[in-house]
Amino acid sequence: MENNIGDVIDGFKISNKEFVQEADSNAIIYTHEKTKASVIYLQNEDKDKVFNIGFKTPPYDDSGVAHIIEHSVFCGSDKFPVKEPFLEIMKGSLNTFLNAMTYKDKTMYPFSSQNEEDYMNILDIYLDAVFNPSIDKTKEIFMQEGWHYELIEKNDNLSINGVVYNEMKGSLSSPTTLLNNEIYKALFDNLYKYVSGGDPKCIPNLTYEKFLEFYNKYYHPSNCCIYVYGNCNINVILKFINNKYLSNYTFKQDIPIYKPEIKNLKNKYISAPYTIDEHDLEENKTFIAKSYVISTSLDDEVSLAIRILSDILINSDAAPIKRALLKEHLCGNVFGMYDNTVLQPVFSIVVENTNKDNLERIEKIINDNLINLASNGINKKLIEACINTAEFSLREIGASGISKGLMLGINIITRWAYCNDDTNNPLDVLRYEKNIKTMKNWLENDGFEKSIKKYLFENEYTATITLYPEKGLSKKSEDEFNLKMLNIKNNLTDKEVLKIINENKALNLRQDTPDTEQQLNTIPLLKLKDINKKATILNIEEISIDNTTLLFHEAHTGGIVYMNLMFDTSMLDDDKLTYLGLLCHTLGSVETKNYTFEALSNEILINTGGISVNANAYADTQDTDKTYKYIEISVKAVKGKLNSAIDLVKEILLNTKFDDKQRLLEIIKNIISISQAMITSSGHQLAVTRLLSHISTGMIYREKSNSFTFFKNIKNILDNFDKKAEETYKELENLINILFCKENLTIGLTCNKDEKQLFLSASSDFIYSLPNNQPKNSKNQFTLNNTTEGFLTPSSVQYVALGYNFKKLNFTYDGSLEVLKTILSTDYLWNNIRIKGGAYGAMVILSPSGNLVFVSYRDPNLQNTLDVYKNIGKYIEKFEVNDREMTKFILGTVQVLDQPLFPQQAMRTAVVNYITHNTPEFAQKIRTEILTVTCEDIRNKFKLISSVIDENLFVVFGNSEKIKENKKLFDKIITVL
Structure with missing residues (x-):
């Protein structure tokens, strides 16, 4: 029976129902009567079912509290009391997407799966994570994911570690990220001036109490929007959400309402340094951004217009502002940035690889071009080209690596965050046909020229930001940090030192203690019989022309x-x-x-x-x-x-x-x-x-x-x-x-x-x-050599890679290696590189041709990480898990193989399979080996893994000082550009 507006289904009242052509979906908006939580469902025939839950999470400083909570809620919950429920889903589900995201003013938790039972299993884990996390019972979660003082023995040097802390050290090593932060600091006095991900200098200011206070304030159904997409049984989902979670809450009045900030900066100027290596040249390393606050993201027509103008003015090869700046040899590159994931979108013209003293000339060229284009018009072909680019992108949504359903959900929850009353409909963000038609009309009636005048040239809500290079800033910051740690430790009482040591012991004990079988059994799990035994075959037809x-x-x-x-x-x-x-x-x-x-x-x-x-x-x-x-x-x-x-x-x-x-x-x-x-x-x-x-x-x-x-x-x-x-x-x-x-x-x-x-x-x-040239053979052979190398970069973290080709060592590739890859990625490396080491992540690169590489990402360590790699053999030699745990690893392996492919991806995969002789028979052999793998098969890879590690071939890109401290490890140390 079809439900209509006004109907109530398990506590959810239908407030709107309509067909959205651009999403090819029936859209239904529900309001939970008890808590006023919003549910937005896009009903269609897509097998890749999507879920997303978002909360408004306005930061109040640079401590990264929202980001740390995003990490922490996945470290155990009431119903799923394992240390890493997120990891258990990675290991043992058929998800097609799994993540969580912190934006400048909101946090989202999206996932997708094509399997209905799997979808409901993950839904339960996600909802328990956000509504009933273990963070208030286990301080070690905050210490691990956020930050903690690290001190194992009394005489050790005091330091700071934490997953988010190290992630942001890596993130803020990028000048573009630093520039973006400075743009928002210059333009806003409200929540947008803060680094929502966290500034490593400020993350240690966050206390456990403030962390919990933030969670309790914002993680409530009254402050959430739930998104469901695809061919789903929505009534079953609504009943589950209400009965298991939302019915336990009442309406909460104190939820954030975002309002635009009206300012007249009259072009504020600020400047800030970023680090380059001591041996690098400062010439042509400056970034200059001219930034504008434009309308609100509720105005879809303006948002599309600015997106198109960004291409017209800056991003396309024919863009007049880019052409003018490059012609004068003032910079290495020019690009436009437009961020409408915030209430007040920011458009920036970014000039990179320039010099500070070029600022006045750069501003004059930008302003002169804006005046000229607004007065004398823009090349019509250029406008047509950039409208077509935007239209193609909107119609091809999902082609960029994130599926259509996921992308639409992110857009809808972003819009929901700013819809403070019934006059704004979150579904409006999906409708682009009318606005594309308007843009095409603007082509003939000077609409873009008028927009340049209104939103750029005459806009006084602007700022100009200069990010300039400073030699050795990284070392200076490191020295200041070390001195600060020394002073903090020197001022600690014996009792305080002991407290830190004991807290570290408690953290290490939690990290070293495996989940019990009883705890692991709380995680719902598909059975191997639920998995398709046949490999996915991408058919290809060969035609000669x-x-x-x-x-x-x-x-x-x-x-x-x-x-x-x-x-x-x-x-x-x-x-x-x-x-x-x-x-x-x-x-x-x-x-x-x-x-x-x-x-x-x-x-x-x-x-x-x-x-x-x-x-x-x-x-x-x-x-x-x-x-x-x-x-x-x-x-x-x-x-x-x-x-x-x-x-x-x-x-x-x-x-x-x-x-x-x-x-x-x-x-x-x-x-x-x-x-x-x-x-x-x-x-x-x-x-x-x-x-x-x-x-x-x-x-x-x-x-x-x-x-x-x-x-x-x-x-x-x-x-x-x-x-x-x-x-x-x-x-x-x-x-x-x-x-x-x-x-x-x-x-x-x-x-x-x-x-x-x-x-x-x-x-x-x-x-x-095409000509009939006869190709000639290459005259020379490529030279191979085993060389350990360290590359000196201005980054605050390391990227440590170790590996070899096992076929060159007379080993073969089979399906058990794919399962071993999952085991190492989601168990051994996750626990030792991320959880204990504090790196943002680590992964295994494996190819049927024999290449096997272990690599860490945004890693504070170097030697310790290499030691972790070199102990993989011992882990494999003793590997033993029960049938349920092995099923998880098999499921986690299969979900990678069975990821849905966008048509262009499917074509590329099919063509490469054809070229490389990755036949259907070979694919089926590998899948069968994956589905039937045993612990003994994994242990039998001990010699292969040990032989790869014994080659001792590694490459590190990382912090200059860290690599120099470990110079004896390397055959060569190389300074990057």
């Missing part, structure tokens, strides 16, 4: 055609890989025979959802010595623009010109900006790639075309640009002549069958136009 192989994966894509043009690069010599990486950055971003690069940028954005170029290498599943290397051009377009998209690809591949010295310099400077961001925020990726480049030809290819060596070589070109420019042009032109021929080409395609026929017709002329 004029000596070119087309690999077609059929899928429903909503009228979008996804193409991946893969050109073999195996003939390239080692010394060409830097230029190959540079080619990936230049194709589609420089002029061609028929287009200036600005015009080309507009045509790409008008006719496609984007064209990207990357160099990739794939190891053969069966033969370790075989690697398949490609430069890949990925294109997506709606079927109505397929011919235009293919014509653009043809233009880029056959008619690109590289002799615009100014443009090439801009691209190279932008690559340097990318590399600097990666070093501070993605050190684990750099460490793993570098380590594997010592043992794998495929990873040498990746490392030299898109990792540290590539960045180093690009920096060398930049430093000697006048001498190297002409040589660089010629190398890039030579690559195009060598690579882009039909014999080199394999095409991946995903769409439906009708669209496939359209593609075959549209692409035949393109394929025919």
